[in-house]
Amino acid sequence: xxxxxxxxxxxxxxxxxxxxxxxxxxxxxxxxxxxxxxxxxxxxxxxxxxxxxxxxxxxxxxxxxxxxxxxxxxxxxxxxxxxxxxxxxxxxxxxxxxxxxxxxxxxxxxxxxxxxxxxxxxxxxxxxxxxxxxxxxxxxxxxxxxxxxxxxxxxxxxxxxxxxxxxxxxxxxxxxxxxxxxxxxxxxxxxxxxxxxxxxxxxxxxxxxxxxxxxxxxxxxxxxxxxxxxxxxxxxxxxxxxxxxxxxxxxxxxxxxxxxxxxxxxxxxxxxxxxxxxxxxxxxxxxxxxxxxxxxxxxxxxxxxxxxxxxxxxxxxxxxxxxxxxxxxxxxxxxxxxxxxxxxxxxxxxxxxxxxxxxxxxxxxxxxxxxxxxxxxxxxxxxxxxxxxxxxxxxxxxxxxxxxxxxxxxxxxxxxxxxxxxxxxxxxxxxxxxxxxxxxxxxxxxxxxxxxxxxxxxxxxxxxxxxxxxxxxxxxxxxxxxxxxxxxxxxxxxxxxxxxxxxxxxxxxxxxxxxxxxxxxxxxxxxxxxxxxxxxxxxxxxxxxxxxxxxxxxxxxxxxxxxxxxxxxxxxxxxxxxxxxxxxxxxxxxxxxxxxxxxxxxxxxxxxxxxxxxxxxxxxxxxxxxxxxxxxxxxxxxxxxxxxxxxxxxxxxxxxxxxxxxxxxxxxxxxxxxxxxxxxxxxxxxxxxxxxxxxxxxxxxxxxxxxxxxxxxxxxxxxxxxxxxxxxxxxxxxxxxxxxxxxxxxxxxxxxxxxxxxxxxxxxxxxxxxxxxxxxxxxxxxxxxxxxxxxxxxxxxxxxxxxxxxxxxxxxxxxxxxxxxxxxxxxxxxxxxxxxxxxxxxxxxxxxxxxxxxxxxxxxxxxxxxxx
RNA sequence: GGGCAAUUAGCUCAGCUGGUUAGAGCGCUGCAUUCACAUUGCAGAGGUCGCAGGUUCGAUUCCUGCAUUGCCCACCA
Numbered sequence: 034x035x036x037x038x039x040x041x042x043x044x045x046x047x048x049x050x051x052x053x054x055x056x057x058x059x060x061x062x063x064x065x066x067x068x069x070x071x072x073x074x075x076x077x078x079x080x081x082x083x084x085x086x087x088x089x090x091x092x093x094x095x096x097x098x099x100x101x102x103x104x105x106x107x108x109x110x111x112x113x114x115x116x117x118x119x120x121x122x123x124x125x126x127x128x129x130x131x132x133x134x135x136x137x138x139x140x141x142x143x144x145x146x147x148x149x150x151x152x153x154x155x156x157x158x159x160x161x162x163x164x165x166x167x168x169x170x171x172x173x174x175x176x177x178x179x180x181x182x183x184x185x186x187x188x189x190x191x192x193x194x195x196x197x198x199x200x201x202x203x204x205x206x207x208x209x210x211x212x213x214x215x216x217x218x219x220x221x222x223x224x225x226x227x228x229x230x231x232x233x234x235x236x237x238x239x240x241x242x243x244x245x246x247x248x249x250x251x252x253x254x255x256x257x258x259x260x261x262x263x264x265x266x267x268x269x270x271x272x273x274x275x276x277x278x279x280x281x282x283x284x285x286x287x288x289x290x291x292x293x294x295x296x297x298x299x300x301x302x303x304x305x306x307x308x309x310x311x312x313x314x315x316x317x318x319x320x321x322x323x324x325x326x327x328x329x330x331x332x333x334x335x336x337x338x339x340x341x342x343x344x345x346x347x348x349x350x351x352x353x354x355x356x357x358x359x360x361x362x363x364x365x366x367x368x369x370x371x372x373x374x375x376x377x378x379x380x381x382x383x384x385x386x387x388x389x390x391x392x393x394x395x396x397x398x399x400x401x402x403x404x405x406x407x408x409x410x411x412x413x414x415x416x417x418x419x420x421x422x423x424x425x426x427x428x429x430x431x432x433x434x435x436x437x438x439x440x441x442x443x444x445x446x447x448x449x450x451x452x453x454x455x456x457x458x459x460x461x462x463x464x465x466x467x468x469x470x471x472x473x474x475x476x477x478x479x480x481x482x483x484x485x486x487x488x489x490x491x492x493x494x495x496x497x498x499x500x501x502x503x504x505x506x507x508x509x510x511x512x513x514x515x516x517x518x519x520x521x522x523x524x525x526x527x528x529x530x531x532x533x534x535x536x537x538x539x540x541x542x543x544x545x546x547x548x549x550x551x552x553x554x555x556x557x558x559x560x561x562x563x564x565x566x567x568x569x570x571x572x573x574x575x576x577x578x579x580x581x582x583x584x585x586x587x588x589x590x591x592x593x594x595x596x597x598x599x600x601x602x603x604x605x606x607x608x609x610x611x612x613x614x615x616x617x618x619x620x621x622x623x624x625x626x627x628x629x630x631x632x633x634x635x636x637x638x639x640x641x642x643x644x645x646x647x648x649x650x651x652x653x654x655x656x657x658x659x660x661x662x663x664x665x666x667x668x669x670x671x672x673x674x675x676x677x678x679x680x681x682x683x684x685x686x687x688x689x690x691x692x693x694x695x696x697x698x699x700x701x702x703x704x705x706x707x708x709x710x711x712x713x714x715x716x717x718x719x720x721x722x723x724x725x726x727x728x729x730x731x732x733x734x735x736x737x738x739x740x741x742x743x744x745x746x747x748x749x750x751x752x753x754x755x756x757x758x759x760x761x762x763x764x765x766x767x768x769x770x771x772x773x774x775x776x777x778x779x780x781x782x783x784x785x786x787x788x789x790x791x792x793x794x795x796x797x798x799x800x801x802x803x804x805x806x807x808x809x810x811x812x813x814x815x816x817x818x819x820x821x822x823x824x825x826x827x828x829x830x831x832x833x834x835x836x837x838x839x840x841x842x843x844x845x846x847x848x849x850x851x852x853x854x855x856x857x858x859x860x861x862x863x864x865x866x867x868x869x870x871x872x873x874x875x876x877x878x879x880x881x882x883x884x885x886x887x888x889x890x891x892x893x894x895x896x897x898x899x900x901x
Numbered sequence: 902g903g904g905c906a907a908u909u910a911g912c913u914c915a916g917c918u919g920g921u922u923a924g925a926g927c928g929c930u931g932c933a934u935u936c937a938c939a940u941u942g943c944a945g946a947g948g949u950c951g952c953a954g955g956u957u958c959g960a961u962u963c964c965u966g967c968a969u970u971g972c973c974c975a976c977c978a
Contacts, residue, residue: 040940232977245978299978310977372977386977426905430973433904437974539973573913575971595940607914607926612906613971615913619927626940637937690915690925705937778944784932785944791933861922868920873958882920882959893922 037639037743041632043596046739051167054738059105059752060174062112062527066752069110074528075101076502076561077113077173078536078544079181081120082158083127086165088570088578088604088616089537091588094169095601096567096685097535101172102731103680104532106755112528113172114505116179117159121450121494122216122379128154128449144448151449155182168589170597170734172751177524179505181497182451189504190497191454191477193555198475202395202407202554203443207324209307209314210442212385213377214332218446219391220377221493222439223542225384227373234370235354236300238362240277240286241270245299247372248309249353250346253280253338254325255304259316262290264301280356281339289320308388324388332385347383392444392453392490400554408438410553411546420549422564423683424611427541434542443493450491460484499547502531502560518557534561537569538611565683568608573617591621598733599625605732606689627693628736631729634701635740638718641708659711660809664770665704667763668695669721674758676728689732696725703774710815719744724756769805773812779830780817780839787828787843794818798825801837858897865890 058064062072075097080090097113105111128151129139139147159180166173179186197203211220234247242258260267270288277286286304293316294303307317308326317324328346329335336342341349357363375384396408405413412435414420415428422428444453456474474480479487500508506529512519521529530552534545545564552560572578578585591600602624608614658666672695679688700721708714722744730737730750741750780797789795797819801807810821819841828843868874869886 037937039938227976230977234978247977295978301978303978312976312978370977373975374977430905433974542973569972609914612914617913620913622940623927626938629940630938633938633941635937640937686915694925701938702942706942709936781943782945788932791943857922864922868959871958874920875958877958878920886920889922 037632037636039633039636041596041629041736041739043598043628043735044593047168047170047592047597047735050735050738050742051170054172054749054751055175057749057752059749060113060172061176062110062174065105065110067108069108071109072112072527072532073101073104073109074112074114074531075533075535076505076531077115077171078534078540079116079118079179079498079501080162080166081123082117082155082162082180083120083123084158085161086588088586088588090165091169091600092567092570092604092608092614093535093537094166094171095604096565097533098169098171098601098734099605099680099685099731100533100535102734102751103755105172105751106727106730106753108754110527112174112177112524114177114179114528115163115166115171115173115175116501116505117162117181118498119155119180119182119450119494121445121491122218122447123494124155125151125447125449126216126379139448148448165589168592168597170601172734177505181494181501185507185510186497186500186504187451188477188510189500189508190451190492192509193496193500193551194454194492195475195477196555197394200401202398202400203392204395205390205392207388207390208393208442209309209311209386210389210391211375212330212387212389213380213382214330214385215380215382216377216447217330219389219442219444220384221442221495224378225375226378228376228381229371230374231369231371232374234367234372236364236366237357238364239279239304240275242267242302243300243364244302244304246304247370248306248350249357250334250338250341250350251306251309251327252304253327253334253341254284255279255306256284256286257305257316257320257322258286258288258302259291259294259305260288260302261292261294261296264290264294264296267302278360278362280353280360291316291319309386311386314386314388326388328385328387330387330389346385391442392455394441394443396438396440396550407550407554408435411435411550414549414553414559418553418559419562420559420564421562423566427538427564427566427611431541431546435546441493443496444488444490445493446490448491450494451497453488453490453492455488456480456485457488458484459486495543495547498544499551500555502534502548502552503529503556508555512556519555529556530559531561533563533565535565535567538566539569541566563683565610567610568612568614570604570616571613573615575613575615586616586618591618595621595625596628596735598628598736602627602689602733605685606693608686610683627697628733630697630701631733631736632740634696634705635722635726635743637705638715638722639743641715642719658717660766660769660773660805661704661707661711661812662714662717663763663766665700665721666717667766668699669724670758673724673728673756677755677758680731692728692732696729700725706816707812710811723753726750727753727756765805769803772803773806773809776806776830776837776839777813777817780813780819780841783828783830783841783843784818789843791818794820795841795843796823796825797821797842798823798840799837803837806837855897858893862890862893862897865893 054060062069077097078093080086101111101113132138132142142150194203211222211225212218213220232247234245235249236243236245237249239255239258244258246252258270260271262271267288271290272288274285274287276283293312294301305313305316305322306327307313307322308324309328316322325337326335327337332346334341334344334346334349338344338349341353344352354363376382377384394407397406399406400410412432415422415431422431454475454477456479458472458474461472474485479485497504503512503525506525507523508525511522511525534548536545548560552558570578572584576582576584588600599621603616603621604614606624672692675691676688679685679691708718726737726741727750734751738750784791784795795818799806799810799821814820825840825842828841830839830841865886869883869890875883
């Protein structure tokens, strides 16, 4: 066997190993070896085709690959389905930004040319992203890769839309929506972000009352004053109508009493602007007030603004206030007012709420034949439908959000995305305020005839990604429509519901909730059984990584520098679900060191094998052997059981941590050292290594596969069998071995304190009746660098747990540290004695606890006696 | 305004259903270097577990309040 390099160089292995995995076909569940009865599936949350991957993706990929590889090793029919999201607004924005640099807009190109350009950009992004997914080691089934704009997924979208429309769950309506004047599109409620801002707050005289507002520019045609019914100040005004001198002359105003007006707020009286405020819109509906548009889709003032018409609303503000001042209608201006400005989550432009005719999904309407609303379906799915959310507390967040859910605006005025499958008949004359049924066609394909023109709008990107778990598996083709639960075939039957949905907590609402709604409605089953929400990756100071801060870490750079395995480990170990993770280079470097340690452990073991190839020990595993052998096998069993349990319970951090501890602190630090003096360990070492590599494989697939190959194995590590714990009872082994470890550590400690050169061998004497110790003196001699045999008087070491005494030829001066130890012990003994003298404790505490405390006291006393 | 989380060693974090002289990694200190690995080994120092009450024989762990930080939701009267 050729000599392995001293250090593991990931760059020399990773790409090649990934290729061999791919070529094996094992990423595809249909090609996995052996009988695999149980299915395990995860749909990859599709990355946006907006460019490249960041650490958030890297983190998600690590978690999912762990689960996928674990289940594949366990013998499940395992599918991890890759794909990407067209991410409508986000992607269109990127391309529009590029155009802007050339001084162009999408309108200069026209719909067709513009879309061609976006599609090209998306295709380019896909190539980059695919490569990055592979760099992370993701064992994705590329033969099943999907894209939200694929033929079948588009069919799924049209089918979904049509069915919802037929069920009366999709309607078109004129409502106040969130409008981004830059994107020129509507936004869903949850696509709006809030930014705290200091802005002047104005108090205006409006007829008999004073009203407060932060947005004078919307107030031109305010005609309705709302006061609280119980407000005595305005009691007499309620129901009255009168003329009021206002911005552009007198207006006729009326006063309505409604409890939404809060008496304590401002002056207690407000005027309403139905077209540009959600709250006011609702009031206007309630009292049947007219909807007058003051601001248009470009953010400019309309004709209703009179002399201000055509001006940008925000810029016109100063002029409007000035005019009111001249008219003596300004009571005061509060410059210190702080409020939340709503902005577009994509581009940061302030949102204009304005009335617009849009398509909505009705979440509070009963579904025909099912007697429940979409909202109720989605709530039930988590409450009693078998969806488990980890961490637990997000259940509450989920319900809170679901309960407050309003109808979902699904139409977007952008070009990139799924065109709304609605056609309008141009020949039928439109009746003014009424929709003529014959005028609209909703269906999978365009109706025949030139008079039919398709809706210009596209669908919210989350409408298509909401279908992700089943559209990617072949729906609607592989599900026959029926009154009951749809009959599934093929992949859909095998892999839906998917096993786990793993993603970051910030898209619980955007995406997870919508998948639940869509799946419960279309598939009549949950989309996934478990939702595992991982944390956000932050920088060392706990700040979000962002381009503007320049504190981002590029996963690819980290992979180049430390290897994909190190990056994966650094994001898994030490992370708690739902609690943000701070990541920095030193951390990744630390796991690079570990990967190298694993490499060298293997290097040592493989070297042993080649040295003694022809005289392998006959001893079979688990029976007989030295104390150290039995100890390490018992520890191995324990770590197999623990790792299995941890992964099954989604405790990935704990799984990694415990494996790390076993590998470094038990196997490398103790057993491998012992292997240097106890002979004939090749067989047992190899057996341990094989199992260890399988256990580590889900976490760090590259290095484990690389070592596996160096072992001369013919089949890939990724399809071996997950080990099971044997549970042989090794009572006493652990205790005995621990005692020997303690003796060794105590001697090393004494040597170190007295600055004995580690090279020097010290004479040493030991008296003990302990059989295990007597049988393993060679370990102590070797690992503590001592030689037994002579009678030594001098420095004595005592251990409380065993009846034994060790003497070293060192001066016996009790160092200062020892005095502190004695003082500590004395304190401890005192507190134990007090506890055990306490009648309450003795009578109320469980007897096992009392016993344990008594034992601790005895041990402490013994130790003290020997220290003195 | 409503809600959720966090607060443990210099730093990043574990610590499950109350009983540990409170743990890990990094960093720090001392010693070692042709021995699988300096991306190393051995040994060590370092914490009154945010504050104040309460429950309990016993609280880092449970409860209440407070403080600080972060996040989510609502809201431009």
